[in-house]
Amino acid sequence: MISGVSSGMGTADRFSTHRVENQPPPLAPYDAYATDLPLQEALRRHGGTWAEPEIAAFGPIAGGELMALGFAANENKPKFRPFDQYGHRIDEVDFHPSYHRIMEIGIAHGVPSFAWRHEERPGAHVARAALAYLHMQPEQGNNCPLTMTYASVPVLRHHSGLAAEWVPRATSTSYDQRSIPAWSKYGNTIGMAMTEKQGGSDVRRNTTRANPLSAGGPGQLYELVGHKWFMSAPMCDAFLVLAQTEAGPGCFLMPRFAPNGDLNAVRIQRLKDKLGDWSNASAEVELQGAVAWLIGEEGRGIATILAMVALTRQDCLIGSSAIMRQALVRAVHHAQYRTAFGKRLIEQPLMRNVLADLSLESEAAVALSLRVARAIDASPRDVRERALARVATAIGKYYVCKRCPAFVNEAQECLGGNGYIEESILPRLYRQAPVNSIWEGSGNIQCLDVLRALSRSPETREALFDEMNSARGVNAVLDSEIEQLAGELDSGESIEPYARRIVERMAIALQASLLVRSDNSAIAASFCESRIGGRPGAFFGTFPPGAPIDQLIRRAFPERD
Ligand SMILES: Cc1cc2nc3c(=O)[nH]c(=O)nc-3n(C[C@H](O)[C@H](O)[C@H](O)COP(=O)(O)OP(=O)(O)OC[C@H]3O[C@@H](n4cnc5c(N)ncnc54)[C@H](O)[C@@H]3O)c2cc1C
Known part of the structure; x- marks a missing residue:
């Protein structure tokens, strides 16, 4: 104000133009299930009524805590840490605490496991679909590992020995974010690595090689050498990987830590700079002799x-x-x-x-x-x-x-x-x-x-x-x-x-x-x-x-x- 000239306005009046009008109140927190009639009807029509209490309980979480966490997880993208302070190769990806909390909530509520934990009841996959549908609304990036973990179970079951060990951890309701061998954890997440530079749709062109460490065959250990152009959620505890055997593509279970407890020879090259999906990491990786178990027959990997x-x-x-x-x-x-x-x-x-x-x-x-x-x-x-x-x-x-x-x-x-x-x-x-x-x-x-x-x-x-x-x-x-x-x-x-x-x-x-x-x-x-x-x-x-x-x-x- 020019000295000596009064505007005639009190301090409060000067800010009256900043009064917020005609803006809606915040949506969240709200109950994402109770407010979703089409979902409720579809759930009931397709045999999921018995699971409604669990799904209804998840509604306020999906529309509440998860909404806030989703923003934080996306504002803080994961960071690749190839080495520790002393120069040891560790190949870790640091996720924001909100990402881990979202994973913890999703796993606790059975987003990846509900269908398998209630398999004997018709409608279990319908109920899981409803849980996933709710979980995918506030935050989508973490659904990549949750989905892949859910989807890995039928493949793990191809080998009874591997299934006995891995399926209980993949279907656990405990999220364990520690970077330690899978078998020392309460619960595991599973990723997949098929896509290579020269072909994603046409995976028969994969060049990653798999050499048996002993006689070879289902359930045996092989050494994988090659590269994968996309491997999302690289902190998963294991990955289903396609690699070429003498008989054609094979499907392998590649743990992040080798059976001897050392970090497996899976070297993250860099994280992708993606259009979206920011809370989740997608990596390019080199397999430098990573050990992995063959699932199914050699040559039947794609099937x-x-x-x-x-x-x-x-x-x-x-x-x-x-x-x-x-x-x-x-x-x-x-x-x-x-x-x-x-x-x-x-x-x-x-x-x-x-x-x-x-x-x-x-x-x-x-x-x-x-x-x-x-x-x-x-x-x-x-x-x-x-x-x-x-x-x-x-x-x-x-x-x-x-x-x-x-x-x-x-x-x-x-x-x-x-x-x-x-x-x-x-x-x-x-x-x-x-x-x-x-x-x-x-x-x-x-x-x-x-x-x-x-x-x-x-x-x-x-x-x-x-x-x-x-x-x-x-x-x-x-x-x-x-x-x-x-x-x-x-x-x-x-x-x-x-x-x-x-x-x-x-x-x-x-x-x-x-x-x-x-x-x-x-x-x-x-x-x-x-x-x-x-x-x-x-x-x-x-x-x-x-x-x-x-x-x-x-x-x-x-x-x-
Ligand atoms: C965010 C993100 C995460 C991903 N995470 C993973 C992961 O965890 N693991 C993994 O293995 N992969 C992952 N992928 C890779 C993804 O699955 C592939 O990018 C996808 O399958 C396509 O393969 P491509 O990129 O090699 O494209 P291409 O196979 O080269 O295809 C390019 C285009 O050509 C079309 N095309 C191909 N063949 C034909 C044909 N015969 N006729 C007509 N059109 C054709 C395709 O539809 C596509 O539009 C991820 C991708 C993204 C974007």
């Missing part, structure tokens, strides 16, 4: 490790559905409080169209995720469900993972500028969104896999069409689409160049058939009308008149009192 890949692909589908759910919740919450042009955003007709459309997409994604989980669950007992799991996992991974980035972007826009700011979580979700479509088989690979499965196995085709046809007779648009899809497969022409178009349509028809069989006929009809046969104009928010917009928004996320 052996596929049991793991099938489950990690399922989690890509669940992970993308979870990211979409979290983005939707943020968008609806914001719109419930923010006003513009005299009304709350949630009352603006065009915003309602966008939110309802996002809500429908999210409902369809979770319905498909839990249906795939049920097929996986029933696989050991039911041939048809096994065939469905085989093809529906690839269909779902392709389609839902591809929808995710555009979905998150649309949700961001609902928050306006706030959606572009880190504290809203949406930038993190946006960075994370593409990874599920890339890793564990990119889009084209999924689509080619679907065509291969359908052409090679009549049972797979039958299982897929049975599933879609079980919704026949309710919606004419869907009925005709299923017929057309069958016709395209029978056309006799090479359909490889059009694989994406066909698989996308299969995904939508599968989702539609699930919604048609649920209790919401208006929602199912709206899905068929808006998704089948092409959509006009903008990506989301293009419902024509008559769509069940109110119902969809009500179901998306409840209004607080």
